[in-house]
Amino acid sequence: MTSSLRTATPDDALAFDSVRRAVFPYRVGSAESVRHLWETMPETARMLVLLAEVDGQVVGAGRALLNKWTSEEGAAEVLVMVQPDHRGHGVGRDIYNSLEWHLRDIGARRVEGWATDDEASRAWCRNRGYEPTHEIRFSRLDLDDLDKLPPTPPMPDGVTVASLADVGPEAVHALYAATSVDEPGDMTLDVVGYDGWHSGIWTSPLIDHESSTVVLVDGEPASYTFVEVDRDAARAWSGGTGTLRQHRGRGLAKIAKSVALRKAARAGITAAYASNDEVNGPMLAVNVWLGYRPCARQWAHIKVL
Secondary structure, eight states: OOOEEEEOOGGGHHHHHHHHHHHOTTSOOOHHHHHHHHHHSOGGGOOEEEEEEETTEEEEEEEEEEOTTSSSTTEEEEEEEEOGGGTTSSHHHHHHHHHHHHHHHTTOOEEEEEEESSHHHHHHHHTTTOEEEEEEEEEEEEOSOGGGSOOOOOOOTTEEEEEHHHHOHHHHHHHHHHHHTTOOSSSOOOOOOHHHHIIIIITOTTBOTTTSEEEEETTEEEEEEEEEEETTTTEEEEEEEEEOGGGTTSSHHHHHHHHHHHHHHHTTOOEEEEEEETTOHHHHHHHHHHTOEEEEEEEEEEEEO
16 A cells, blocks of 8 residues: 655545544544644744555644743654554554654754554654654543532632633633643643734634633632533544642642633533643643543653654
8 A cells, every 4th residue: 555645735624634533533623723723833933744545545644843831942743643454564554654754854863752542653653763752641531411410519708710702812811721721731831922822822713701700709810620512423622721729738720621612512512521641630630520431541751862
């Protein structure tokens, strides 16, 4: 089997998303959100998206780019996906080789990638010089019966909740940027500029501005959770949850997620998905309390070029 590579265009968003759905069925996305990501990615990220075709059919996809939300010089990420029935024929190898040449050309120094939790995928990464760093848990929660959810915790004095739409982008960005610094992972997200965040996240077609919830303490944003939705599939994704350091340990994330999931369910969402680093005990505890159950695992990997 011989595959050919080509650079993706916005018209290829559906093909890219179709490969993503086959490889990562526990993720939530859409062709529209893929196109939005490509169109709003800053030029300084130097993103390259490749598609692999066999007999005119897209069977694999990949992308590589510099991470512009960290101050680490040369931090980058790479993603390679191949349809399950086309693996073992060099499709992923060809995609990756081209992406690594691109990463070297744009000055990447430390590259992050991910492997599914099977020996073949992890061996594939090891054979290309990647070392595993930490495990990521993916979880699912059925939302077809709200009575299965634990009761929303009582609101402490001075605590209220509001939607993202009510709070507005400037205040939400300040909260997001302040909490992202503490996000577990191999790259510290310490340069989350407003313009890139607004165009890439706030305006994403996945973000549900009504279900996404902000918890306020004495009127000031203190905690949040983002809800991303694929309404065609009635699925939601936890797009991030964070609490300011001075307000942690008070159960605010529990309140945010409990309120948000109920709003999403009432809007027609029947299943919710989330991912967490296994080292993030507090967030895992919140999700277990809500009823999320593991459905898949990945391993983060790092390679120094």
